[in-house]
Structure formats: structure tokens, C-alpha cells
Amino acid sequence: NAGVTQTPKFRVLKTGQSMTLLCAQDMNHEYMYWYRQDPGMGLRLIHYSVGEGTTAKGEVPDGYNVSRLKKQNFLLGLESAAPSQTSVYFCASMRTLGETQYFGPGTRLLVL
């Protein structure tokens, strides 16, 4: 099993450009999450999903959209990138409520 994978690993964007980050898991997990990690800020939850077709806002959702059309995939979109969105983005999945989360390797995004 590959676990949780993220695409791409690294990306440079110009302000105003759009992009989609893809997260895929092969563990048949119900719950999926998108976090961003900035120096000194720990992990902050952007959006999450409790099952196929569902999405919900986390702590810092502004400027991002998500979709979970298939159970194994969770997409994070930036419609108009801003320098403040420069960060490392992590996806995670969880089988059921209260269990451990499995993290992907991260996507480094630089917005110029």
C-alpha cells in the first residue's frame, strides 16, 4: 500500500495563479484532511471531509476550496494564489473517528 500520496511535491506560483493539490489514499479511509504548516505555527486545519461527497471548513479555510468526489481523493484548490499562501501543505486520512491520522509527505508551495 502506498498510504497517503500528494501531488505535486513542490510548486512555484505567481500571485493570482490557480492550482490544485491532489491527495490520494489507498486505505479506504472515511476521513480526509488538509493542513498547512508554517514556521512557529504548528499545523492548522484548512478543510476536511468526513466521507465521499462531503466537505467542511477548518480553522483557516479562506482562499481555499476542496472537493471529495471519490472516497480515495481529496483535492485542495487555490483559485487566486497570494504570497500568504506560501506554506507546506499536508494531507492526512483517518479510518474512523478518534483514531490516528496518516499523513502524506507534503507539498511545498511558494507564491511569488
Add this chain to the structure above:
Amino acid sequence: SQQGEEDPQALSIQEGENATMNCSYKTSINNLQWYRQNSGRGLVHLILIRSNEREKHSGRLRVTLDTSKKSSSLLITASRAADTASYFCATHSGYSTLTFGKGTMLLVSP
């Protein structure tokens, strides 16, 4: 907002020494989890302790939970250079999400 807060923010020890990190939280929890993050990598789950448990062991890891003080500690015994990483606590309070602290950076020197 952050639920768990780790202490200290950074810890530097020699190989063979023990490392202790603490986590405090604010609201009642169902469980508390510890994760490790090597530089530039995703987080890896270490151990989960439920609210009705007081202590748990896994290899060289020992976790304690004091719900009356809303605090937990992670002890790594006989540290190795490979233990160098950031360590995060995360709390589950019955909702669909975990709340992570800001982490403790551990440096283990040979």
C-alpha cells in the same frame, strides 16, 4: 485555535539521555496522540492514550496523561541521534478533527 501546547519549544540533549516533552490542553478530551515529524517529512503517529488511561508504553516511549491537570508527557528513554525530530501532541475531543500543538523540536547530539 491551538488546543495542545508543547513545552519546551526546543530541547537539546546527548545520545543516551532521556528526553521529556510536555503537552497541556484546555478542554476535555477523548484521547491524546503524539506524532513525530522528521525535517521536511509528514507526521508519523507514535502513540495514542485514551482519557481513561494514565500511562502507556511503546518501546522506548512512555506517555502519561493527567486529565485533572489537562496535561500529558512524552518520555523518550536512551535517546539516539535518529530521534532528532519535532514532536507534536494532538487532542481528540469528540469531533471529526484533531487539534495539534506547535511542537517541540528535539535535537539529539552524538
